[in-house]
Amino acid sequence: MAAQPDIAAAPADGLAQAQSDARARRRRWLLLAPALLTIGLFGLFPLVITLIYSFLSPGTYGGVTWEFSTNAYTQFLFERDIFDDTLAFSTTYLNIFGRSIGLALVATIGALIIGFPTAYFIASKPPEQRNIWLFLITLPFWTNLLIRTYAVLLIIRDEGIINVSLMQIGLIDRPFGMLYTDGAVFMGLIYSYLPFMVLPLYASLEKLDFRLVEAAYDLYATRFQVLRRIIIPAARPGIIAGCILVFIPGLGAYITPELLGGGKKLMIGNLIALQFGSSRNWPFGSAAALILMVVVMAALLIYVRNAGKAGVRHG
């Protein structure tokens, strides 16, 4: 509709139109230039460097030497014997990747189990109350992740409030070691990324037509049947989106395993940071970073396709 007058006017003053179009285009790109250049040069370009680095050899004091090598990638699967230079299959790094994927997956499922009822509860509230609930759920996300993780550490450590209270009640007689376990990392991940699960779930459930629920009850459905046949299918796009939004940052987590896993229970994020730090193997770190990115991009692709499909269905 809006474009119609333009087309009508075009034959009369086509030249002036073309000139103003060109001016608008130039203006647009000038406005975009600072943001695009900053991100392009210092956000995208570094990724290219990382890709190149992953095919080079490590320098003695960190950095790289310009010698082509695929060692960084073979190192994931094989260990080079220092004496006779033969390769032996090794699962050290595969294990770390497996652990990370496993922990991120379990945390995602945990967040879904906690987040789904919460999102449904919020969606079934009157609109004024929904905003308060959403505010309360989102608020922690905007506060410092390090400090939130530290707060978790404070309460679950051996001298923490949970252990001390349990001992005072007499339920346990010595601290129940929660810190520096996979369980602690799992809990920390859920704690950090729960808002990412609740928000998209809520967005889907908010659109749920509760008349469908009433109709189902009229047809003698049980509460469980209503949940399984009406509510969960309606929330499907939100479930997929929420799971991906929790899985991605969970997989790349650094602070959570660092503080709650005690640095011993490594995840990919710690492995990468370690290679650029004390291990001084930048090519290996670069390769690990790229592999992590590929996994994340694959997950994002699913997310985008899911969002596209959901849009078509509702629109």
Add this chain to the structure above:
Amino acid sequence: MADLTASRTKPVAAPSARKARRMTDLRRQPGFNAMAWGCIVFLYSPIVVLIVFSFNDNRSVVRWTEFSLRWYGEAFQNKGIRNATVISLQVASVATFFATIFATLAALATTRVRAYKGQTLAYAIINQPLMVPEIVTAVSTLALFTIIKKATGVNGIGYLMLAHTVFCIPFAYMPIRARLEDMDLTMEQAGADLYATPYQVFRRITLPLLMPGVFAGAMLAFVVSLDDIIISLLVAGPGETTLPIFILGQIRRGITPEINAVSTLLLGLSLFFVILLFWITRKRK
């Protein structure tokens, strides 16, 4: 703690009436309410414990003795904390300044226009820092900066500010773009009809209307910069210890009550900005 207050404030309603209401409220699913409240307790209880015990006179973070601001006093006396605070504020201010300007310009070029070639690409690039895992951004930025430092011999805190500017742009962009999309073009068209120059239209109409969005974007950028740890940790050079880096270092060495006090302050600062932001964006509705 949380359980205690929950049981005390339970409303005293006739049980049969409550049960009847439960049966008729068809939206309810069993256990979902409890789960939602549990979720809030889960999200807030660690933070509440941290805040409460930062005011504890005792060194303990378990046994409450007496209210005191002792640890806040000691934190202010601590030179490391003071330096780190200054660095954090410097980095956040510079990054917020540039990120907000860049994001505003980019938002003006990507909203309220007919779809054009390259628009999707522009979106993708602006949102790129949100899509790449932070640790990957951190190490690749470190790699680039190491090359630049070696080639030019220039060192300094500018690198850290630049790294922060990059990831602050998409956060500043989001509220500014949302605000622009809510503004229709009638005001600007009216201005142009009354012979205002394009500059006058921008200065007198677009910018004042856009200002709440710009403020929201700036606050978001500031909070995100202040809270960043992973990128700062890898990119920061010696003597560029930001507050989160300092806190992480202290936690690794052992838990002290001063850290609880500083953490509470940093938490309070973020909360202040975020609540202000919610309030600003709420008012326009």
